[in-house]
Amino acid sequence: MPRLEEITPDNLAAAVEIKVSLAQEAFVAPVVASLAEAYASRQTAWPRLVYDGDRAVAFVMANFDPGHEIEAFRCGVWRLNVAAAEQGKGYGSFAVRALCEEARRRGHRRVTVLWEPGEGGPEGFYLRLGFKRTGEVLFGETVGELAL
Ligand SMILES: CC(C)(COP(=O)(O)OP(=O)(O)OC[C@H]1O[C@@H](n2cnc3c(N)ncnc32)[C@H](O)[C@@H]1OP(=O)(O)O)[C@@H](O)C(=O)NCCC(=O)NCCS
Numbered sequence: 001m002p003r004l005e006e007i008t009p010d011n012l013a014a015a016v017e018i019k020v021s022l023a024q025e026a027f028v029a030p031v032v033a034s035l036a037e038a039y040a041s042r043q044t045a046w047p048r049l050v051y052d053g054d055r056a057v058a059f060v061m062a063n064f065d066p067g068h069e070i071e072a073f074r075c076g077v078w079r080l081n082v083a084a085a086e087q088g089k090g091y092g093s094f095a096v097r098a099l100c101e102e103a104r105r106r107g108h109r110r111v112t113v114l115w116e117p118g119e120g121g122p123e124g125f126y127l128r129l130g131f132k133r134t135g136e137v138l139f140g141e142t143v144g145e146l147a148l
Helices: 012-016 022-027 031-040 091-105 123-128
Strands: 003-006 045-052 055-064 075-082 110-115 132-138 141-147
Touching: 012 031, 012 055, 031 045, 031 055, 031 075, 045 075, 045 091, 055 091, 075 091, 091 110, 091 123, 110 123, 123 141
Parallel strands: 075 110
Antiparallel strands: 003 045, 045 055, 055 075, 110 141, 132 141
């Protein structure tokens, strides 16, 4: 059973080592960039590592910012990177479900995600998890939402 861990000085290197495949790099920022953003947005960012036993297999980051002027940014999946060799094993869906649990705990009723449309992208993954397109496009990305 996978679990979430906070980012600490001890697991930082393992977090940065999580790499998606070359072809997927167009769809998500590298973990190191997300951690820099998490540092700069530490009031709202919620970065976590997914572990299976002693293996760090994925990185997920939420943004919880209930007062944000753009509704799609109030509670959402900000980043999700599953290591290339660990994809297709349920870790991505575990990470999204765990993020949704945290969102619910904080009183949110809706989780959003923005994805880059395109071949090899995560659209099918989010639709499979029950996200629906809202019809909005923000910064060229498709907006999806899931009611909690
Ligand atoms: C997209 C991503 C997060 C999926 O993670 P994963 O751990 O491989 O996904 P899971 O094993 O939990 O898959 C859950 C379901 O979604 C399906 N799925 C996974 N990726 C898919 C894709 N790209 N398109 C369509 N379906 C997909 C799986 O087949 C599985 O279906 P099932 O329930 O019928 O078996 C992962 O491929 C990844 O890190 N991609 C690169 C980065 C990226 O695009 N991140 C999202 C940024 S918004």
